[in-house]
Amino acid sequence: MDIRIENLTKAYGDFKAVDNMNLTVGDGQLVGLLGPSGCGKSTTLFMLAGLTEATTGRIFFGDKEVTKVAPEDRGIGLVFQNYALYPHMTVEDNIMFPLINRKVRKDAARQQAYEMAKLVQIENLLKRKPSELSGGQQQRVAIARALVKKPEVLLLDEPLSNLDAKLRVETREEIRRIQQEVGITTIFVTHDQEEAMSISDQIAVMKSGVVQQFDVPQSMYLNPCNRFVATFLGTPEINIIDVEVLGGTIKCGDVVLRTGVDVKNGTYKAGIRPESFTHRENDHKYSVNSVRMIGRDLLLHLDMAGRDVRAITHSGQSITTGDTVEFSVRESSIILFGSDDKVIGKF
Template sequence: MTSINIKNVSKSYHNYAVLKGLNLDIRDGEFISFLGPSGCGKSTLLFCIAGLEDITSGSILFDGRDITGVSARDRNISLVFQDYALYPHMLVRDNLAFPLRQQKLPEETIRRQIAWAAEMLGLEHVLDRLPAELSGGQRQRVAVGRAIVRNPAALLMDEPLSNLDAGLRVKTRTEIKRLQRELRMTVIFVTHDQEEAMVLSDRIAVMNNGIVQQFAEPMTIYREPANQFVASFIGSPQMNFLPGSRTAGGHGDGRLVGVRPHDLTPLPDAGGTDGFTLTGELALIEPAGPVHYLDVVVGDQIVKATCNDPASLRLGERLTLGAPPNAVYLFDRESGARI
């Protein structure tokens, strides 16, 4: 377990800047997610922490010690990749033992660590199988077991759940979080899936174009997004954004108004609320379990709203939507900063 401090870290390939002066302080035993779209620099930052990529400038500290020039093998870091990277010709027990044998540890210590990891991850019954004989979830657990068996200072995970189906992803992320809490291990988790990041993380670093847009607890990012990019990336369905001139309240053309679909609901009449309102034509009703999503055409764009019971609604009718004042966000149209 270790703290990790990233101080003014930049990374460039020739003249192309991938990371731009990043600063992050990760505490002992935290579960941190790097979240962002493809190409935002999150995996590159992970590989810089692991020592697989050299940084162009700045420094990386483990427990206050500068490890910028330290080789990957001497950082005591374990890395779990997206494709598991198991040795196909080795039994599960030998895959788990491999990093320990590389350290030339006594066989008794190796057997003890394998037994511990197998019990922790529910792999006792597959120790004598080859990876090809395992399900996707079992392979992922073997990859995690191989990473934790050597008691690393930190566990780094690069989109480890992306190859699993939806049901297995939910189960596996629960196992990963349970494991992290039991071991009190520092974990850095790279993902483009905001739901994974919200569920797993103590804090999330939202990244875009090589810059950390916001670094905070999940619900802080959801409720208090720093800018339009963060507001649009967190939350499903995505937040609605409308020019201020198009909405009730006179916010002006220099601003964008943001409101989440879950906060925007049909009103019985245009004067039914003192908060935010807008009117458009109902184009689509989408059932989604306990709620229904509504597509409402307002001007030249579609606004997403929700309702519990659409029985009284008819496609093509004029519909007034409303949201409470505390659910409305204002953003500067030029910079995207939240006002």
């Protein structure tokens, strides 16, 4: 089922948590709502769930408007950040609970709960209490409980934030697998850009209640629409430097970064991703301020006309602090931002 959000606003007094949001999510898609804390992503999710009332705007599931529909009648499954399992019930009773409330017969409910448990691979834990499970297992129970009533939309609020780093990677793949297997339209909230990029079909990046960009992960990374999106995506963070354009030449201090560009003269902010630096003989010489090993790559801090910039190069090379390296910036990977922080172009 596709989801359509039209001019959705949630205001608390003068403060707009979500400001005139428009978004269309296709059937069976996995969409990540990504943004820093307080950007309105969870508010959006709770409005989709019906637990928070929208101030203005409309929400459609398929052709049906659900803006005023009660949460239990929207056909949604909701997974909370801290899972919100009922601590006094066994895993089985937890998963059966939505069915029992919908007057499903007990043996049928038990059967469906078992099938769901099997899907999320916890069928051997059915008789345990939530307190006897690990965080990852509790997460699976919560997903099974959300899916057991066969909802049309699955909503996940920060599903991975309570898990440790290794489990997080595992569980996000698991969420993707389950979502694909069930084929359910899913929206999840996260503040972790890597998490969002790795499993989403599309990402909506939010800031101060406004969707900045809605796109597939790769094109959002390569073609951010503004400085916020460019900065928010990617680790290590993109370098933002002051540059000057004069007669088609982009210069940072005395470092010539690009020539022959068609941009009006003036000063700009430029974004260069650390991995855009590439070794080239006889190009500008940068002195290396520090070197850090981050696994497969080396993270270098270079001196660019007195400014510190991050560059990534593969770890096979022997570069130490104080060395000089000859680097150029790859084609069309200097992103110029206008005074309104919107992207002017890539050079």
